[in-house]
Amino acid sequence: MNDANPLSPSSSPAPARSGSIALVGIGPGHAAHMTARAREAIAQADVVIGYVTYIKLVADLLEGKEVIRKAMTEEIDRAISALEKARQGKKVALISSGDAGVYGMAGPTYEVLFQAGWTPDDDVTVEIIPGASALNSCAALVGAPLTHDFCAISLSDLLTPWPAIARRLEAAAAADFVTALYNPKSGRRTRQIVQAQRIFLRHRSPGTPVAIVKSAWRRRQHIAHTTLAHMAEADIGMLSTVLIGNSHTFTRHGLMVTPRGYANKYGVSGEGRVTHEGEKAGRSLSSGLDGWLQSLREDLAAGHSLQALAARDGLPADYLQAALADPPEDAAAAETGQG
Structure with missing residues (x-):
């Protein structure tokens, strides 16, 4: 039997416990x-x-835990606190609603970690x-509005200059993204x-379907269907999250649907x-890349200018020129031995 005093200088100290940070996306909030x-x-x-x-x-998962509550604009403070606690050997859950990597805490946390000299080989995982x-x-509450290409844009200009946000809105509206x-x-x-409504009305019909969902899956959930003309x-x-349809999106029986094509x-x-x-x-549309390039070649041969074709398709002329310089699909396949 070993009667050595565990606190004596001759005793070996217990190994330091490695801490961890879990960046947790809790979804919409419903358990x-x-x-x-x-x-x-x-x-x-x-x-x-x-x-x-x-x-x-x-709240039902927090019994017996240390809980650190922060205000809306204290994202960096949350990340700093998470790193401090993890350095003390604690297991930390840093929570975000939705997904931690989509307007959540993943980005600010990595910024703080890198500034502190953290690497993936660090003791803190x-x-x-x-x-x-x-x-x-x-989207799940209003139908199937995201069935085709879509994007997400934050209108918060607390950290992003408005001209950058406006350019993104203009690009999304012009490209017909949901x-x-x-x-x-x-x-x-x-x-x-x-301002977002004004930009979208430059490219979309006033009757474009819009769904506005507040507190999705939470106690005060509210859903409103409207149009781009009346969105604001x-x-x-x-x-709230605002879902703006594309030029093909429709609403029927209270459901917002974007056709896949x-x-x-x-x-x-x-x-x-x-x-x-x-x-x-199982093959690309006749108006897909190869069909489009073929029609461009035919139109150029018929006397249409590159600039006119670029304006028709809403694409830069230098892009059309570069695309036309690529070999046709059958020639490219022959060069690589694929077919």
């Missing part, structure tokens, strides 16, 4: 939509850090645990949503689905 891994990470944590509203959403972002959660607007309006920021008149706040290739007859004339199942 049923939180992943099992997110719940596990919070359950295993010694310390839970988050914005006060998010802390309330996981970092894990990002994904969750459903607001655009996913809100667009999710995050942080659309607050008590102090009331004009940004009006709706009840919109910081807990099957009608461009297929029709329906008495025998079932049929492929439109000139199209091939």
Whole structure:
């Protein structure tokens, strides 16, 4: 039997415990939509850090834990606190609503970590645990608005210059993206949503469907369907996400749907689905890249100018010129031995 005093100088000290940071996306806030891994990470944590509203959403998981609540604009402070606690050997769960990597705490935390000299080989381990972002959660409540290409733009100009936001809005509107607007309006920021509407009306019909979801899957959830023309008149706040449809999006029976594009290739007859004339199942559209390049060559041969064709397609002339310089698909395949 070893009677040595564990506190004596001759005793070997216990190895330092390595800390960890779990960047946890808790989804929209309803327990049923939180992943099992997110719940596990919070359950295993010694310390839970988050914005006060998010802390309330996981209150049933916090018994016996150190809880650090921070205000809305204290993201960097949250990340610093997480690193300090992890350096002390604690398991830290730093929570974000939605997904930690989508307007969440993953970015600010890595900035703080890198500034502190952290590397992936550090004793402090970092894990990002994904969750459903607001655009996913809100889309599920209003139909299928994100079935085709979409983008997300934050209207918050607290950290991003407005000209940069306006350029992104202009690009998304012109390119016909379904667009999710995050942080659309607050008590102090009331004009940004009006400016976004103005930019989109330059490219979209006033009747374009818009869905506004507030507090998705939470106690005060509210859903409003409107149009681009009346979007700015709706009840919109910081807990709202605005979904603007593209030129093909429609609303039927209270559901907002963006077609995937099957009608461009297929029709329906008495025998079932049929492929439109000139199209091939499983192959690019006749107006896809190869078909488009072929039509450009034919139009140029017919006497149309490159500038006129660029204006018709809404693309830079130098891009058309570079694309036309590439060998046709069959020649490229022959060069690489593929076919």
